[in-house]
Amino acid sequence: MASSKNADLRSYLESVDRSALVDLVLELSADDPALHRRLSLRAATHGKPDVKELRRLVGGLRARGFLPYGRGFEYARKAAEVLDGLDSVVGSHPAEIGPLFLAAIQNITRTTEHADDSSGSIGDVLRRAVSGYAAVCRAAPPDPVRLATWLIDFQVAGPGWPDLPIGAFADALGARGLEAYRDRLAQLTGEDGRTARHLREEYLKEIAKDPDALVALYAEELPLAYRYVQIGATLRAAGRAEEAIVWLRRGLAEADRPDRRIDELLADVLTETAEFGEAADLRWKLFTGWPRPESHRALLDAAERAGTLAETSDRADVFLRERAKAGGHAADPLVEILHAAGDADGAWAAGTGHRCSAGIMWRLAVERAETHPAEAIPVFERQVEAEIDNKTKKGYAAAARLATELKVLHDRAGSAGFPDYLAELRHTHRNKPTLIATLNSANL
Structure with a gap:
């Protein structure tokens, strides 16, 4: 329900002569850039779009000078309003509005290079502009070769953002554009850095769907630990579990540093191939390296499949209790695992007996207060x-x-x-x- 003040204002405005009201709005907008922009957007998108005016408004998205943190929010709101205007007319005029989305991406990107966007607000509106451009390219495809070249060159020569996902533009590119995209990728050399590698990876994943080529790409950077993870995951997804196991075992032996993700993925694939004993051994390694409720549950699940649940459970309990004797954070895993298992009394006894860390003890006490107020x-x-x-x-x-x-x-x-x-x-x-x-x- 409108307030009485709003009702009085509406009543007044309805009584003003139309011409005088227009003059009043123009006078107010002259002193208020945000209001002027909103009115201009409405005028430019009313009926047939005024492309020239919309181009001017998009041009205003290229900020001058450095944008500090606070002004970044103001800029993001401004950009969002302009994109709202483009969205409102793109459905009926995609061919005319497409270049404006492209210009918006370029202008917002340049702005981010000279802005404190630690809030991510400008980045969010930039991703929205990319999504809008991808949609308009599907509705009214531009020249596919030019689009393919721009998609690559803008990312390789740019600041590293925004991401222009090839999958979102694949329909607009068509067969000829995708071929041009692949040829342009082939022209890039190792000097083009990680962006070029990322583009090759995305193309192989989304378009070529070539696991062997992906494995070869990842293998170029061995013995980086995570590359073994990616190789294993790629082969697993392709239904080639045995090959994934070979690569992941190599990772355990050859990786430049330990990476629990290799162990975790290998344990998963071994479980899928019924190699339960080796999977349980890996889960023990993971549990002792990072004793938490999650790794404890995974250990017991693996031990049950391997037929060693009782002895593994006892062994884990001994490990946790020996570790807890040091007190403080060393006791936290025992307390958390007991609590996660539903043993509230055991968790409380372990927490008080070993003086676990204050944060965990406080959480236990809040819960304990419900049933045992004196102890809390x-x-x-x-x-x-x-x-x-x-x-x-x-x-x-x-x-x-x-x-x-x-x-x-x-x-x-x-x-x-x-x-x-x-x-x-x-x-x-x-x-x-x-x-x-x-x-x-x-x-x-």
Whole structure:
């Protein structure tokens, strides 16, 4: 429902003479570039598109000078409005609007080279421009050879963005354009760097669908560890599991550095080919290197297939408990795995017994407070002190909220100790007037 002020304004505007109202809007837009742009876009897209005016507005997307972080949002909104205008008329006039999308991509890209886009807002609108151009090329294909050449040269000679996915332009390129694209790729040399390699990879994946050529491309950069992963994944997807296993085993022996992704993929493929014993061995290696609930579940799954579930489970438990004796973060995996398995009492006992890290202990305490309030009280008290140690208003407010929860915990536990705790807290921190005032405001 409109407010009374809006209703009064509407009533006034409806009473103004049409010519005077037009003059008023023009006067306001003269002092407001954003309003002027929006009105210009509406005018240029009303009825038959005013291509000349739209080209001017797209030209305005090439920013002058450096764009700091805050102005990046303003620029992104401006670009989005222009793209909205192009979208509104592209369906009926694709051939005329296509070059404007192309110009928008070029202008926004140049702007990103001189902008702080750590928020990603300009990048988002740039990707939208690429999607719009791909769509318009499908609706009204430009010269396929020129399009193929532009797709490659813009990325190779540009700053490395935006990505112009060949799959999105394949229909517009057609057979002749794809052939030109392949020929242009072949002309690139090793000096063209990683962008050219990426384009070759995407072409082989999306268009040629040639696993052997992909393997050969990845093999050019061996013994980089991740290349073994890519080779294994490519062969696995092609239904060539045995070859994938050979390459992944080579990766374990030859890669320039250890990479758990090689082990994980090899374990998966070995499981698919019923090599359960070797897969379980790899899962043990992965678990001991990164003991977490996920790797523990994967280990037990592999051990069950290998017929060694009972002994593997016991072995893992011994490993976790020996590790936990060091306390702190070393105890975290045991606590997390017990908790993930639904053993709340075991997780609590392990956390308190080995003094696991404060963050995990706090999460356990919040849960424990629901059923065992007395046991959670010491952890809540430590968390109060941790918040106070931040020495900020936000920290003091959090401490007051926790102290209020502590009062409830004492009541639920049938404890009469909260007044003594609160008195000690106020005495210990008597020289922190902001904290004391916060406690007073919370009636503590």
